[in-house]
Each structure stands twice: as C-alpha cells, then as structure tokens.
Amino acid sequence: MHISRVQIRNFRNFKALDVSLTQNAVIVGENRAGKSNFLYALRLVLDPSLPEQARSLKVTDFWDGLDDPFANGGASIEIDIDFTEFESDPALNVLLGDLRLAEDHTTARLSYRFRPDCEGDPKSEADFDYIIFGGDDETRSLPPKFRRRVVLEVMSALRDAESDLGSWRRSPLRPLIDHAFSEIDDTELVKISDAIGEASSELLKLKNISTLEDSLRKKLRDLAGQRHDIDAKFGIISNEPSRLYRVLKLYIDGGLREISDASLGSANLALLTLRLAEYEWRRAQNDQDFTIVAIEEPEAHLHPQLQRKVFRSLFAPGGTSHQSLFVTTHSPTIASVTPIDQLVIIKDQPDEGSKAHSLAALNLTKEDREDLQGYLDATRAELLFSRGVIFVEGPAEEVLLPGFAAAAGYNLDELGITICSVDGVNFGPYVRMGELLSLPYSVITDWDPIAGKDPLGWARTRELIVDIRRARGLKELSKDQVSKLSSDEAFLRSGALKYGLFLNSATLETELAKTPALADAILAVLAEEPLFGKVLKKRIAEYQADHSKISAERLMLMIGYVGKGRFARRLAERISLLAPPKYIADAVKHVVEKLA
C-alpha cells in the first residue's frame, strides 16, 4: 500500500497543491517552501499523537493569499489523502475498504476539512470546526482505531537523538527488550539476578569502597540530621528479577561507550535504525498494519557520505510494502541518491502558493530514467535546487558558458542558474523535468549539418517543440504545422526561439572559429598553462594559427587538464569585454529574464 495522491487547498503555504506519490517520497524544497507544512497536513489526518486541540486549526492557518476567510460563507481548508494497493492485505482492506471512491474502487480517500459550521458568514474562529471522513463522503467516518493501525510517525529533525536514546521511557529499544524478556523463564531470571546480587555485594565489601560509603553516609547524616537521614548506600544495579531488563544497554565502540555518548551523527543513525526496527516489530506484533515514517531534515547531523549510504539503502527497491518513508530535506546529497520516481519538489510560486511536483509524473522510459538518475547523482541533484537552468550538449558548453555569461554581464552562480550538460542530445526528459518543475530554462544545441541530408538539429528541434507542447498540455500540432516545421528552416528557427531552444548554424567549434576574439581568448588561457608539454603546446599554436582546425573534443581534453573551474575563471577574466556568440547570449538572456 502507499499514499498515491495528496491534495491540499487553502492551508498555510498551499493554495491548491495536488501531487501524485509512490511508495516513498523525498520532499525537496527551499526553506519556507512548505515542506514541514506538507507533513503537517498529513499529520492532521494520520498522526495518532497529535492532540485533538491541534487538529482543530486556526484562522491563521488559511493560505496567506486568501483575502478574507470569513467572506462569502467562509473559506475552508481541505486535505485529501488517497491510498492505493491496500486490497492485497486483508487488515488494510478492512481499514480502508469502506472508504473507496465511488468512481474508483481501488483508491481509498481520507479527508480533513476545517470549515465554517454556522448559519451565514462565520464571525469568529469559534464558528469554524473540523471534520475527518473517508470515501469522499462526509458521513463515512474512519474505522475505530484507524490511527493506531495506520500510523504516521514523525521523527523531527533528529535533534533529540541523545536524550531519546538516554531515556528509558522514550527509547525505541524499550518495547523490543520488553518483548524479548517476556519470553524468558522466571526461574532463569531469578538465578541471574541472585548471581548479580552476590557479585555486587562482593564488590561493596572491598575495604576502600566500604570506607568511602561509611564516610559519605556520615556526612549526609551530619548535614541532614538523624531524622532526615536518607539512608544512602552504594549499589551497582538493581538485581530485582522483574527489573533486570532495564540493566541491558546498547554499547558502541566494542563496549567502551554507551550509545547515548556516541557522536551526534552515530547517535542519529542509531536512533533512526532502532526506530525503524521498532516499527517493524510493532507490525510483526500486529500492533500496527502500516507505518508512514516521516523524517524531517535528517541531514542536520549526518555526514554527507553517511547520508548517501543510509538513504541509498533505505530507498533501495524490495523493501516492505507496509511502510512508507517521507523525508523532507534540502540536502542535495540525499536528493541525489533518491530514486527519481520518489522525488517531490515543493516550490513557492508567486500568487499560486507552493506547488509540489512529483518526478514520477514524468513517465520516463527506462533509458530516460537512467539518464536523469545518473545526471542527478553525478551533480548532487544541483538542478533540483536551482532557479533556472541552461541545458547544453556537453562539457565544452558547460565549461565555456559561465565565462560567456559573465561577458554578457550575468553571474550565473549568483542568479542561481545551473548549466546542465545532458551528455549528448537527449534533451527530452530534461526539458520535461524543467516543465514539470516550472523551472525557467533554455536549450543550447548544435544545428549539426551533414552532407546530403537535413541537418541533425532540425528533427531534434522539431521533436523538442512537440515534446514541450505536450508537457504543457497544449494542442497537438496539425499535420500541416508539422510538415512546415520539417520543411521551412526560418519557420522552425523562429518557432524554436519561442520555446527557449537556441540553435547555432553548425557546431560550437564553427561558432568559435567564426568569433576569432573568443577563440583567441580560450587558446590564450590554454597556452598559459605551465604544465603542458611540447605536443599540446604545438597543437595550441596550430589552432591559434588557423581557428578552423579547432577540435572541440581535443579542446575539452586540454581544458580538462587545466581544470574546469580554474579554466572558467581565467577565461572569464579575459573575455569580460568580448561579446559571446549571439545564440548563447540569447539563451542566457532568455532564462535570466524569466527569473525576474
């Protein structure tokens, strides 16, 4: 089972959020985008530990953009949570089976409403009330004990790891140890506790210890007087058989330290692991049927390498279908190891409130998914955190573009614009992702003419236009329009510009050759490189003499030796007064203007 869809209307950051989900969700977003409020919306319906009082919201919880929640009969906050695939488990079928939607019996819906409960316009907060129901039918209440069996457990920011592990009452170990002990024979426990009692009394008989004890007792008695004597004694541990289980502790570092003394990172990791073990145990005991574990910003105290390791294994396929993990994060590290279908991006959109976009909605082919996943992994999911993006074919553009942009007066880092190299020409999935995330983007691609045939860039551009129109939900192009796009270059090029697709007339190399000042600047940076040997120096000289001999591939190799970052900085210094090729300047400008 899993939550398949969440809809939130008029609540805090959200005017109208509607997002599809899979088994797990990693919710990525900037601070204040609404990640925590998204979880809170789920808690209103599903968290058993939320007090009744908190379930009733306040007028201040309405979406900020709402003018007046009291007007026109009063506004309402609406939260709908859909579940699917509950039918294969009888227990879940019992809990959710009567809450199916009339139009789709494989989906069950739970709903929360905070809405006016009065005649006419509400006058004050007291005129609002909340209701929780199922099946899109206000008269269907949740089965009794629903929230005890389908449980949302929130682990907030893992800040209290030490105290949680240190306190017996809150320790996730407690139920596990309790249970393990409950199956041990009493006589065995008595035997052990007797032995412990004997051993500890031996220890206390040691002269140094008993002397210390006596002196402490005397001091206490002198201080408090006979009547208030508290009868202090040394002891090691309780040897009551019934309390023996509290003697057990989890130690780390080969038994040297208690887990609560672990570094913050290890303690957090331990707490997370133990909590998950506790939930699994609860399910095995039939205390719960399904656990939604919500972890808020686990990156706070986890080293990035540990983040990668831990979350890669938590999200690995083949986990239990009786648990969902919801993680909120702004850690690119965690986002980068998240299976792409489980990524959800929450973004604030002016006047629209925050929207959530699930990458599962991209409907990727296996190849596309591998492409995107590889890209996100390699770049630490930088794209998900950027404000705009320029998609380019390869590393040459990736390295040169910041310099070119600087020459045009833009600092891409400051603007939050990412250069994304798709390593080829499969722009489709990337563009669709840009559309899905409502990310301002442009695409820079080569026209790639070849002898005797249509340039490769032609069909590529035409297909991208079709793709983008589909992603935006626009009407399919007519046959005539498609054939005009395929035959009329001017029509294609002017169309492409409208969709943010920027073309040159051949390749990047020819563009550079056509712009001698730029080529010279690049070659000058390379020529300065003290480590280059004879062969490379000779090649640079050759290129300087004749720009048409430049091979982008070889150029890239050389730039690679210099180091991309170093190269880009040096180039930027040199070309700050030069104009970049027009199609590149246009592409940058396109994104920058959309950001404004």
Added chain:
Amino acid sequence: MKSKRLLQAALQSLAKNKEQTTAARITTNTVVLAGPGSGKTKTLTTAMARSLIEDVEEPRGVACITYNNECAYELEDRLNALGIERGDRVFIGTVHSFALSQIILPYGRCVLPDWVDGVTVATDQDRAEAIEIAYKATINGNDDPKKRWEFASDKRKLVVDRESPDWRGRNPELADFIEAYEAELRYRKKIDFDDMPLIAYDMVARHAWIRDSIRAKYPVLFVDEYQDLGHALHLLVLKLCFESGIRLFAVGDADQSIYGFNGAEPSLLENLSKRADVTTIKLKFNYRCGTRIISASMAALGEERDYTGPDGAHQGVISFHPVKGGQAAQAAYVLGTLIPKLQTEGYSLNDIGVLYRWAKHGKDFVELAEARGIPFVRADNQALIKRNSPVARFVERCARWAIGGWKLANPKFAHLLRDATSLVFGMSATDAERKQIGLELISFLKPLEPAFPVHDWLASFRSKVIGPWALRARTIGEHWSDLDEMIERTEPSGKGSALSIGVFCGDTAGAGALNLSTFHSAKGREFRAVILLGMDDDVIPHPYNVNNPRKLKADRREFYVAVTRAKEELHIIYTEGHHSMFLPELAQRSQD
C-alpha cells in the same frame, strides 16, 4: 484478557459434551445439526468467541447472520457475557442487514450503474403501486395483480441467479412482471426487503474485489437457524464460503424449518451438510425437555431421531385436557383451573408459556386474561413490544434504564447510545453526531417511578427525541412507526388503570406475567410448562394439508417446534371429540 478467561470457562463448560466441544474448536467449514434444547446457542457463541480470540487477528472480525433481530439480540447478550461486544469486529444481524450494511451501502456506489444516494426502503404503498403499475405494463390480464404477485414473489425468492436458465425458462411473464416492479421501485429511489439479499448476491457474484473485502473483514461467517434462511442467503453463502475462502460455521435443524411461506427450504441445510468439504457435527443431547417429552416429540414429527436426555434427566409430564366447547371454554379452563393448579405446584406465571397456532386462536384467551387482571406478555404480531423491532427494543431498554436500570448500569447507557446511533446513522457516525445523540438521550432519560403511565412517557419520548431522530436518520428501513403503534396500544381504554412504565418493560415486581405466543414466535424459546391451546382437528394439521404429504410434513414440523418448547410439563388442550390427528400417537408415545 478478560474475554480470554471467560472463553476458557465457556469451553470448560462444554467439556462434558464431545460434539459441542468439537464444534466450538473446529476450524474447517462446519455444519452443526442441533435439535431442540441441544445447547445450540451456547455452542455457537462459544465458537464465535473462540474464533474471534484465537483465529482472527485485529482488525479483522467475525460475522453472524441470524434469522431475525430477536435472535441477534439473544446472541449479542450471550456474547456480552463472554466479554465480547458487537461493534467494528463483530457483526450480528439478519441477512437483510448484512446485505445492506456490509455490502450494498459500502460498495453499491462503486458498482451499481443506477445507484443514487438517498435510496430508502419502499413503504407498503410504494410496493402496492409498483405491483399495480408493473402488472399493467407486463401481464395486463384479468386476474388480481396482488394474487399474481404472490407467484411472482415466490419466483423472485426462489430463482436468485437471474442468469440461470430457470429465470426465463419457466413463466417468463413472471420474470417480466418482477423486473418491471423492480424498475418502478428504482425509479422511486426505493428498494424492498427482498431486494436486499438479491442485490447483495448480484454484487458479490460479479465482483471479486467485493468478495475479497468481505473476506478481509470477516474471514469466518456464522449462520444461525440456517434452515429458516431462504435461497438468496444460501447462494450468498456458497459464493462467499466455497468460492471465496470464507470459513463457514452454520447451525440449524431441518426439523425446525417452519418458514416455508417465507422461502425457507429444509433441503438447503441438508445439501450443505452433505458436501465433501463440510464437516457435519450432530449434537445428540436434549438438555431441555424431559425424556417423555423427547420421545413424544418424535411422534409429533412423525420421524425418529436419536436425541436423548443427559444422564439423570427428569421424565417430564405430558397431559391431555379435553374441554367441552371452543376457544372461550378452553381459555376459561386454562385460566380458571389449569394455571392456578400449576401455580400451587410452584410454577410462577413467568414459567408458563401458552402457545397457539395462529394469533387469532389467542384472541379469546387474551380478552379473558385482561378481564381477570392476569398479567401477560404477548410475543406475536399483536405484541406490545415487537420482539423483532429494533425501535421497539430500544424504547423498551430505555424504559428499563429510566425506572432504575441506571443504578446498576443494566442496561448500560453506553449500549443505549450505541444502539441509538446505529438506529439513526447506521454503521458510521461522526464523533459530533454521536455526541449530539448522547446529549439528546441523556437529557430526556430522567429517572422515573415504575408507576408512571407509559403512554405519556412514550408520547413525550416521540415528540422530544425519536420523532426528530426519524427525520434526520441516515439509515434506511428502520420502522420508526413501531413507536406510533406502541403509543396507540397503550392508550388508556377506560377499563382498568393505565399501563405503567414498570409493567411495560417487564418489571412486575416478582409476580411475573404469562407468556403468550404463536408457534412461530415461540421458536428458540423455552418454558418450564407449556400449554398448547386449541389442538383441534381443524387447526393442526390444517384440513387442506391432510392429503398433501409435503404440507402435512410442514405442519408436523410446526407441531414439533411447539411440543419441544416444554422443559418439564406439556399440557395439550383441545375440544373434546375434535382432537388433532397428531394427538393419539403422541399420547401413545408418552406412555412408553
């Protein structure tokens, strides 16, 4: 944990009876054949409790289908004694309420093409008009539509599967008639009671996911009084249990099948018990009746059964009382001579059941008892508190609470509240709705003296509480008018004093009241002494049935049910010289 202990005690109490113990512990499809007084209900409730505690894990539960609401109440009381409450994990109810609350209302809107919210149960007038309209549209002949509908109605109950060749193969005009009738009801946004199991069966037959949902909720299905439930339930059981993996535990006794007029058929239970995938357990002992009464009952049935009393059982008494004259004379004899004699022998009025075949045979007796001021409780269709009406039962329990039940929490207010909520909102009410109902109920139910006139109390209950509830009820098919009937029947008549609320709910301060009942309504009950009124040659068997072996058998089963209500004494009253043809054999056997 408490219920685990209670269950152990209940199992322990069955230990001496091998068959009962086997039945309570069995985990395969099972039919328990349970004769009169065999401890059927005890076995059934113990098996239910054991399944719920040992076999079925939360949040799944068990369901029990009963013949009528009265049986459901009895089972519920017995289960309460085992620490088990009806609620989300335990369904107890009639096949109609099972169909409605467990199948049609939760899932109907997903699969029924013409489903509309707000369907209600057809009134008698709706039904009469629909019959009229459907008859005109289809048969349009010269006979009486109502008479023709009786045949159609039988066919409707018998041929449940509309896709079977029987539906149109024979009397296709009746099939048209039925379909037109149903279409007319749907047009009016109505369903009738016979619709409920039919619609439910159709939904279950067509949709595997609905079967799965029911199995998820109730992996074990108990059916009580299987012999009295008709074809629709039988097919529903076959679908749910033998095709979808729900475990069946059916209890019944074909010999006690007396609802033939309602579509019941003893052979359904017999066929079920002959299935290879069903274990059949026969309960042998009759703990109720004296040994003479047991052997006499074989004569009543006209067939031999190997029931015996447990070791050391008493013999019991059977005596015959010829009376000169008809009903009135018999009533005078019973009230004037027989009952006083029984009282001197130590029987209180509560211990005595006066049974007659049809309600009309009780008329003279009732009038005479009223005139002589002998308290009685009727359990037939003239009953003041209809045993089968949830509304009437609820009102009665509220009365008991008000006159002092509140002191001992008997009944519990929580139970009253639960019943009220389910009357008004059905299976699912919101917390706010439940709270509101509770508030309204507790503000009305003030403690009362048992002498308070019940008529006034009922009228005030209706105007302040139940009337408004009926208006906002979400349930369909509750008989709110049962309360109107009670108010009407408690109207002070001028003769005698007004009925008090104490007497109304059976609080007769130890004096007790005679139990009056028809044979049918006496089913499932028992009395220390039973008096059978009017066992004449024109009553049982009915003269029309004497030459019809099938109907004669049905009459014998009715007689058998009546005879086996007696624990210690059976008194048979008849008009001298006009005794029923069943009596001589009975007399002979009772001498054995």
